[in-house]
Amino acid sequence: MPAIQETVDQVRQIDVDQYKYGFVTDIESERAPKGLSEDIVRFISAKKNEPEWMLEWRLDAYRRWLTMTEPAWSRVQYPKIDFDDLYYYSAPKSTSGPKSLDEVDPELLAMYEKLGIPLREREILAGVEGASDRRVAVDAVFDSVSVVTTFKEELKKAGVIFCAISEAIREYPEIVKKYLGSVVPVTDNFYATLNSAVFSDGSFVYIPEGVRCPMELSTYFRINERNTGQFERTLIIAEKGAYVSYLEGCTAPMRDENQLHAAVVELVALEDAEIKYSTVQNWYPGDKDGKGGIYNFVTKRGDCRGDRSKISWTQVETGSAITWKYPSCILRGDDSQGEFYSIAVSNGYQQVDSGTKMLHLGKNTKSRIISKGIAAGRSDNTYRGLVSAHRKASGARNFTNCDSLLIGDKCGAHTVPYIESKNASAVFEHEATTSKIADDQLFYCLQRGLSSEEAVALIVNGFVKDVIQQLPMEFAVEAQKLISISLEGSVG
Amino acid sequence: MLEIKNLHASIDGKEILRGVDLVVPTGEVHAIMGPNGSGKSTLSYVLAGRDGYDVTDGEIIFDGQNIVETPAEERAAAGVFLAFQYPLEIPGVATMTFLKAALNAQRKARGEDELTTPDFMRRVKAASEKLNVTQEMLRRPLNVGFSGGEKKRNEILQMALLEPKLAILDETDSGLDIDALRIVSEGVNALRSPDRSMLVITHYQRLLDHIVPDKVHVMSAGRIVRTGGPELALELEAKGYADYAGEPA
Numbered sequence: 001m002p003a004i005q006e007t008v009d010q011v012r013q014i015d016v017d018q019y020k021y022g023f024v025t026d027i028e029s030e031r032a033p034k035g036l037s038e039d040i041v042r043f044i045s046a047k048k049n050e051p052e053w054m055l056e057w058r059l060d061a062y063r064r065w066l067t068m069t070e071p072a073w074s075r076v077q078y079p080k081i082d083f084d085d086l087y088y089y090s091a092p093k094s095t096s097g098p099k100s101l102d103e104v105d106p107e108l109l110a111m112y113e114k115l116g117i118p119l120r121e122r123e124i125l126a127g128v129e130g131a132s133d134r135r136v137a138v139d140a141v142f143d144s145v146s147v148v149t150t151f152k153e154e155l156k157k158a159g160v161i162f163c164a165i166s167e168a169i170r171e172y173p174e175i176v177k178k179y180l181g182s183v184v185p186v187t188d189n190f191y192a193t194l195n196s197a198v199f200s201d202g203s204f205v206y207i208p209e210g211v212r213c214p215m216e217l218s219t220y221f222r223i224n225e226r227n228t229g230q231f232e233r234t235l236i237i238a239e240k241g242a243y244v245s246y247l248e249g250c251t252a253p254m255r256d257e258n259q260l261h262a263a264v265v266e267l268v269a270l271e272d273a274e275i276k277y278s279t280v281q282n283w284y285p286g287d288k289d290g291k292g293g294i295y296n297f298v299t300k301r302g303d304c305r306g307d308r309s310k311i312s313w314t315q316v317e318t319g320s321a322i323t324w325k326y327p328s329c330i331l332r333g334d335d336s337q338g339e340f341y342s343i344a345v346s347n348g349y350q351q352v353d354s355g356t357k358m359l360h361l362g363k364n365t366k367s368r369i370i371s372k373g374i375a376a377g378r379s380d381n382t383y384r385g386l387v388s389a390h391r392k393a394s395g396a397r398n399f400t401n402c403d404s405l406l407i408g409d410k411c412g413a414h415t416v417p418y419i420e421s422k423n424a425s426a427v428f429e430h431e432a433t434t435s436k437i438a439d440d441q442l443f444y445c446l447q448r449g450l451s452s453e454e455a456v457a458l459i460v461n462g463f464v465k466d467v468i469q470q471l472p473m474e475f476a477v478e479a480q481k482l483i484s485i486s487l488e489g490s491v492g
Numbered sequence: 493m494l495e496i497k498n499l500h501a502s503i504d505g506k507e508i509l510r511g512v513d514l515v516v517p518t519g520e521v522h523a524i525m526g527p528n529g530s531g532k533s534t535l536s537y538v539l540a541g542r543d544g545y546d547v548t549d550g551e552i553i554f555d556g557q558n559i560v561e562t563p564a565e566e567r568a569a570a571g572v573f574l575a576f577q578y579p580l581e582i583p584g585v586a587t588m589t590f591l592k593a594a595l596n597a598q599r600k601a602r603g604e605d606e607l608t609t610p611d612f613m614r615r616v617k618a619a620s621e622k623l624n625v626t627q628e629m630l631r632r633p634l635n636v637g638f639s640g641g642e643k644k645r646n647e648i649l650q651m652a653l654l655e656p657k658l659a660i661l662d663e664t665d666s667g668l669d670i671d672a673l674r675i676v677s678e679g680v681n682a683l684r685s686p687d688r689s690m691l692v693i694t695h696y697q698r699l700l701d702h703i704v705p706d707k708v709h710v711m712s713a714g715r716i717v718r719t720g721g722p723e724l725a726l727e728l729e730a731k732g733y734a735d736y737a738g739e740p741a
Contacts, residue, residue: 439543439544443542445594447542447564448590448594448598448650449594449601458585459582461585462582465584465585
C-alpha cells in the first residue's frame with residue numbers, strides 16, 4: 001500500500017470525537033429566552049446597565065439587520081440557521097465581579113486548568129509573582145461576562161485601559177462613542193450587524209499617546225452554554241506612537257448543535273502606533289461525521305488611521321466546523337503598514353474560508369500576506385484575499401504568499417486572490433503554491449526512524465514556520481502543539 | 493547479518509526483482525554493480541521497506557529475523573540505514589532538528605532514553621567535522637538548496653549518527669566531483685567496523701577505488717548473476733555490462 005494511501009485511510013479513521021476540550025462545566029447561567037426581538041436587545045442592554053445611547057445604537061443595528069440577508073458568496077456549506085432558535089445572552093450567575101481569587105468559582109479555576117492555560121498565566125491568575133520579566137494580563141471571558149481581570153492596577157499606572165467592553169461603555173463613553181463602529185460600520189455585513197445588535201461582551205483596550213503597553217494582553221474566550229450564540233465585541237485603540245500586542249485564544253466544549261459565533265474586532269492605530277493582534281482558535285470542529293461544531297463568522301478589521309501606523313494580524317486557526325474570517329487592514333495613513341500571517345488547519349469535515357483584505361488608500365503604504373493552509377481528511381480550505389490600491393495610493397506595495405499543503409486525496413485547497421489596482425505606481429506581488437506531502441518525503445522520514453505521525457508533524461511544522469515565528473513567545477509553542485493535535489491520527 | 497533468499501518483488505504488477513539471493517556477513521562491505529534498470533535501486537527500497545513494492549516471494553533475513561513484513565521505521569530502529577541516491581528536501585525544518593528527531597525516534601523505539609541536547613550536540617559536532625559539514629549547513633532546512641556534494645555528505649552524517657548495523661548506499665557517488673567523492677568515501681570508510689555491514693550500490697567502478705569492497709556482485713534483470721572479489725569491478729570497468737544485458741527489466 002503506498003504511503004499516501006495509508007495516510008488517506010488513517011485520516012479517515014481520525015477520531016475527532018475525542019476532542020480534547022469536550023467537557024461541560026455546570027455553572028448555572030442566567031440567560032435570555034430564545035429568539036431575537038427588540039425586547040431581547042433591550043434585555044441585553046439592561047443586563048449590562050448600558051446608557052440610553054448604547055441601547056439606541058443596538059436597536060438601530062437590529063432594525064437594519066432585519067432588512068439584510070445572509071451572505072452566500074463564500075465556499076462553505078451549512079444548513080440554514082434559524083436565528084429565532086438561538087439564545088442571545090447567557091451569563092454565569094454570580095455576575096458581581098470577584099474581589100479576589102477566593103471569590104472565583106472553583107469550577108471555573110478547574111476549567112482553566114483543564115484548558116491548559118499556561119502555568120505562568122494561571123500563576124498570574126492566582127496572583128503568584130513569576131520569575132520572568134515578561135508578563136501577561138489575562139482578561140478571561142467565560143461565556144459572555146468577564147470574570148477575572150488581572151494586572152489592572154499596573155496597566156492603569158501606564159495609563160492603559162484594559163477592561164470588558166461593557167465596563168468601557170459605562171466608564172469611558174466618550175472613547176467608545178468615538179471609535180465603536182468606526183472601523184466595522186454597523187451595516188458592514190449581516191453578521192457584523194447582528195453582532196452590533198446583540199454583542200454581550202468582549203475586550204476594550206486603550207493605549208494612550210506614546211505608551212508602549214508594558215505587557216502582552218491576553219484573553220481566553222470559551223463558549224459554554226448550549227445553543228448560545230457568542231457575540232464578542234473587541235475594540236482596541238492605540239493613540240499616537242503607542243504600541244500593544246494582544247493575544248486571543250479560544251477553546252470550546254463539545255456540542256451536538258451547531259453554535260454560532262459572530263464576533264467583531266475593531267482596531268484603530270493612530271500616527272506611528274502599532275497593534276499586533278494574535279489569535280489561536282481551537283473551537284470544537286464537529287465530530288468525525290461532521291456533526292456539530294462551531295460556526296465561526298467573524299469580522300476583524302484594523303484601521304491604520306494615522307501616518308506610519310502599523311497593524312499586524314497573526315492567526316492560527318485549527319478549530320470550528322466552519323470558519324469565515326478575513327482580518328483586514330485599511331491602510332489609510334501615508335506610509336502605514338498592514339500584515340497578515342495565517343495558518344489554517346482543517347481536518348475531518350471542517351470548512352475554512354479565510355484570508356484578508358489589504359486596502360491601500362494612503363501613499364507608500366505597504367502590506368504583506370503570508371498564508372499557510374493545511375487540509376486533511378474531507379475538509380475544504382480556501383484562502384480568499386483582496387489587495388486593492390486606491391487611485392491616490394501611489395507607491396503602494398504588497399507581497400502575498402499563499403501556500404497550501406494537502407494530506408490525503410479527499411480534501412481540497414483553493415486560493416482566490418482578488419487584486420485591484422487603480423494606481424499605476426502600485427506594485428503587487430502574488431505567489432502561490434499547492435503541494436502534497438509526497439510519498440518519497442514520508443519514506444525518507446520513515447527510513448530515518450520517524451513514525452508517520454512524527455513525520456507529518458515535522459513536515460507540517462516546517463511548512464508553517466514562517467508564520468509561527470510571528471507569534472508572541474507565549475503562543476508559539478502552544479500553537480505548534482495545537483497543529484499537531486489537530487492533525488493527530490491523520491497518519492500513523 | 494543480511495541474508496536475502498529468492499527475493500521476488502514487483503511494483504504496479506511489474507516484477508523487478510526475480511529471485512535475488514545474497515549474503516552479506518557481519519563486518520563485510522559488498523558492492524552491487526549492474527546496468528541501469530537491473531533492479532539495484534529497487535533492491536535498496538525493498539530492503540528499507542518502502543511502500544508500494546509487493547514482495548511476492550522470498551525472505552529478507554536481517555539479524556536473524558525475516559523483516560519482509562516489518563514497517564520501514566521499525567527496520568530503521570533495528571539498524572537498517574539507506575543513504576538515498578536523491579536525498580529529499582524538507583522546507584522549514586533545520587537539518588539539526590531533523591537529525592535530533594530521527595536519532596531520538598530510533599532510541600525511543602529501542603527503549604533507550606532520548607539524548608540530552610548537550611550530548612546530542614557533542615555527537616553531531618564530532619561527526620560533522622570529519623565530513624566537512626559546517627554549523628551553517630546544519631542550521632539550513634534539510635537538503636533545501638544543498639549542492640549534490642552537501643546532500644551526500646549529509647546522508648553520511650546521518651549514517652554516522654544513527655550507527656546502523658546495515659548501511660545501504662544507493663549510488664552515493666552520483667553527482668559528486670572528485671573532491672566530494674573523496675570526502676564522502678573517507679566518511680564511509682571511517683564507519684567500516686566489524687559490527688557493521690555495508691551494501692554499496694553503484695553503476696561505476698570509480699567509487700570502489702575509494703571504498704574497497706570485500707565482494708562484488710553483478711546484478712542483471714532482477715538477479716545476482718555473478719559474484720567475485722574487488723577485481724571483478726575492474727573487469728566490468730574494462731568490458732562494460734554488455735555481457736550482462738540479459739532480458740530488459
